[in-house]
Amino acid sequence: MNRIYAGLAWTIAAAVVVQASAIAFAFGGVLNHVSEGGVVDKALLESGGAGGSGELGFWIHGIVGAGVIPLLAISLLIVSFFTRAKGARLWAAIVLGLVVLQVTLGFSITDLPYLGLIHGANALAVVVSAVVAARLARRSRLARLTRAATEEATSDAIAA
Amino acid sequence: MPSRRDLVRCAVVGVAVATALGAGALAWSSTLLGEYSVMDMGDGHGGEGAHGDAGHEHRGATAGGGTGASGAITTGEVSVTSLTADPDRHADVRVELVARQQTIDVPGGRSVDGYTLNGTSPGPEIRARQGDLVEVSLVNESVTAGATLHWHGIDVPNAADGVAGITQDAVPVGGRHTYRFEATDAGTYWYHSHQVSHEQVVRGLLGAIVIEPATPPADAADHDVTALLHVYGGQHTLNGRVGDSRVDAEPGSTVRVRVINTDQGTAAVWSAAPYRVVATDGHEVNAPTAVAGQRLLIPAGGRADVAVQAPPEGAVRLHVGGARSIEIGEPGTSAPPAPQPSETLDLLAYGDPARLDFDPASPDRSFDYVIARRFGIIDGRPGNFWTINGNLFPDVPMFHVREGDVVAMRIVNDSGEVHPMHLHGHHVVVLSRDGVAASGSPWIVDSLDVHPGETYEVAFVADNPGIWSDHCHTLPHAVDGLIAHVMYDGVTTPFTINGEAGNQPE
Numbered sequence: 001m002n003r004i005y006a007g008l009a010w011t012i013a014a015a016v017v018v019q020a021s022a023i024a025f026a027f028g029g030v031l032n033h034v035s036e037g038g039v040v041d042k043a044l045l046e047s048g049g050a051g052g053s054g055e056l057g058f059w060i061h062g063i064v065g066a067g068v069i070p071l072l073a074i075s076l077l078i079v080s081f082f083t084r085a086k087g088a089r090l091w092a093a094i095v096l097g098l099v100v101l102q103v104t105l106g107f108s109i110t111d112l113p114y115l116g117l118i119h120g121a122n123a124l125a126v127v128v129s130a131v132v133a134a135r136l137a138r139r140s141r142l143a144r145l146t147r148a149a150t151e152e153a154t155s156d157a158i159a160a
Numbered sequence: 161m162p163s164r165r166d167l168v169r170c171a172v173v174g175v176a177v178a179t180a181l182g183a184g185a186l187a188w189s190s191t192l193l194g195e196y197s198v199m200d201m202g203d204g205h206g207g208e209g210a211h212g213d214a215g216h217e218h219r220g221a222t223a224g225g226g227t228g229a230s231g232a233i234t235t236g237e238v239s240v241t242s243l244t245a246d247p248d249r250h251a252d253v254r255v256e257l258v259a260r261q262q263t264i265d266v267p268g269g270r271s272v273d274g275y276t277l278n279g280t281s282p283g284p285e286i287r288a289r290q291g292d293l294v295e296v297s298l299v300n301e302s303v304t305a306g307a308t309l310h311w312h313g314i315d316v317p318n319a320a321d322g323v324a325g326i327t328q329d330a331v332p333v334g335g336r337h338t339y340r341f342e343a344t345d346a347g348t349y350w351y352h353s354h355q356v357s358h359e360q361v362v363r364g365l366l367g368a369i370v371i372e373p374a375t376p377p378a379d380a381a382d383h384d385v386t387a388l389l390h391v392y393g394g395q396h397t398l399n400g401r402v403g404d405s406r407v408d409a410e411p412g413s414t415v416r417v418r419v420i421n422t423d424q425g426t427a428a429v430w431s432a433a434p435y436r437v438v439a440t441d442g443h444e445v446n447a448p449t450a451v452a453g454q455r456l457l458i459p460a461g462g463r464a465d466v467a468v469q470a471p472p473e474g475a476v477r478l479h480v481g482g483a484r485s486i487e488i489g490e491p492g493t494s495a496p497p498a499p500q501p502s503e504t505l506d507l508l509a510y511g512d513p514a515r516l517d518f519d520p521a522s523p524d525r526s527f528d529y530v531i532a533r534r535f536g537i538i539d540g541r542p543g544n545f546w547t548i549n550g551n552l553f554p555d556v557p558m559f560h561v562r563e564g565d566v567v568a569m570r571i572v573n574d575s576g577e578v579h580p581m582h583l584h585g586h587h588v589v590v591l592s593r594d595g596v597a598a599s600g601s602p603w604i605v606d607s608l609d610v611h612p613g614e615t616y617e618v619a620f621v622a623d624n625p626g627i628w629s630d631h632c633h634t635l636p637h638a639v640d641g642l643i644a645h646v647m648y649d650g651v652t653t654p655f656t657i658n659g660e661a662g663n664q665p666e
Contacts, residue, residue: 038483039396039482039483040482041396041425041427041428041481041482041483042423042424042425042426042427042460042482042578043389043391043396043421043423043424043425043426043427043460043481043482044391044394044396044425044482044483045425046423046424046425046460046634046636047362047391047394047423047424047425048394049391049393049394052394066544082173107533107544107576108576109576110576110577110612111575111576111577111612111613112576
């Protein structure tokens with residue numbers, strides 16, 4: 001279970017990196033579209049295509065941000081109840097909390113653009129907490145392996 | 161060999177997971193809509209939209225409306241199919257529109273896959289005179305999902321409203337449906353499919369319809385042009401062309417530009433030269449003054465008629481939508497593009513007040529239409545959906561009215577995005593926004609942008625019996641639950657949504 005927990009946590013961290021790349025790609029597309037004479041307005045925004053060549057970036061950001069990462073974070077919390085790693089539950093809860101905040105911020109940016117400042121910073125917080133969770137699980141697994149090896153060595157010594 | 165404790169633990173986990181999955185599946189399947197009738201919607205919620213109007217300082221006591229429970233109709237039931245224009249009357253304007261699913265040739269741009277009417281998109285512009293009986297036959301040659309025609313902004317009899325699953329079945333391939341209505345109010349309108357509308361409208365199943373006044377007014381414009389805006393595959397078009405247009409007009413002459421926003425979002429109109437907004441959504445503005453240094457915003461689905469005067473020399477450029485413009489002036493002249501003003505014309509205080517033909521001060525019914533957003537599941541599809549009065553579709557209110565009622569509605573946008581709210585079959589007059597009473601010309605609309613945090617109070621007379629959609633015209637929002645209905649007591653529909661006819665109005 002530790003392995004699954006760590007895997008999920010690393011995937012969340014990696015997905016946030018995908019998010020950063022995707023949104024940069026998307027806005028690159030918008031700027032490119034505009035610089036070639038295109039106009040971005042509400043009509044274009046609502047019918048898709050505002051991202052020009054970077055349109056795929058908006059898609060990825062939307063699907064990964066509102067779908068994939070929240071599901072991963074929920075899975076992480078569920079898995080945390082079956083791991084023996086200390087603090088696994090706490091850090092899974094922190095990751096999920098930050099993800100919920102992140103999604104809420106994302107959906108509110110249109111109305112309150114200043115929230116974008118927090119949305120960007122909070123993304124880093126998600127990465128850091130996911131990495132902490134992943135390393136926690138790894139440490140715990142290593143510790144158990146070491147303990148097991150030591151116990152084996154001890155019993156061998158007695159048998160000898 | 162696993163210990164007994166491990167076995168017990170595995171069993172507990174197994175049971176917990178199975179229970180959770182079972183409960184999840186049950187909850188999910190309970191959201192599946194299957195075949196349903198709008199008649200069954202809003203059951204037990206009929207009164208929810210109504211409120212006693214406490215706290216609305218500028219209105220007197222009102223009857224808490226919306227009391228009739230759907231299905232509780234006793235006598236005199238009328239089917240939507242019988243709510244028609246005079247069947248014996250001879251048609252003055254007769255049009256046949258053939259719908260096809262095909263590649264649209266977009267002049268000046270690249271072709272896109274979509275839908276056409278009589279081979280083009282936008283379809284042919286229909287022109288009628290006030291008082292004419294208009295008869296349009298829709299023939300579906302190849303639109304696989306079926307198609308309908310909705311007469312956006314025209315207060316047609318309910319049978320001609322063109323909403324699949326409510327007023328008719330979607331016309332299947334090879335089928336034909338005839339729409340008949342009297343062109344009562346002169347103005348600028350448009351028609352579009354109301355079957356899988358979020359897809360069919362975006363892909364071009366639409367066109368303009370203009371109703372000219374029975375007798376031209378004394379101050380009629382010298383030139384009358386239509387400016388239909390639509391985005392095809394990311395390309396902004398004006399009357400179907402990727403490119404600007406021009407109107408050759410002699411100095412001092414007036415040009416009436418009928419701007420139709422067929423897109424999914426607000427369109428801006430502006431010019432470096434003053435212009436006047438002479439009509440909104442097919443209703444004349446009383447004493448419109450010259451607008452300078454401000455832009456006019458037209459909601460998705462909305463129309464505005466803008467009057468521009470050709471300058472003594474040279475030309476003026478009227479920007480319509482973010483990307484297109486019309487040059488108006490003597491042949492061979494030109495005008496440079498103008499930056500879009502950041503200030504918006506407020507139609508709440510534009511023009512001079514005039515008497516309304518009804519008294520909105522003491523409505524017979526008062527409803528709330530509060531828009532918000534939350535995560536949930538609609539028809540088995542999880543997502544971040546719109547709510548109306550706190551509930552997800554299909555638990556949205558049904559606004560029950562009786563013919564002759566004066567109806568007041570408070571539209572509140574508690575979400576983070578603008579919503580162009582469109583009521584079928586009626587026009588509403590805006591009474592106030594955020595508590596500020598309307599002080600200009602009666603602002604009469606069928607499509608109204610409600611921005612985040614705004615509260616609009618509107619009123620209308622229930623004078624057109626039927627079952628009428630009242631939804632957001634950013635059409636994907638309607639798919640995501642932003643749709644309710646106004647239902648007249650005693651009116652029923654034989655049509656269903658998601659049934660054999662494949663009706664999917666949104």
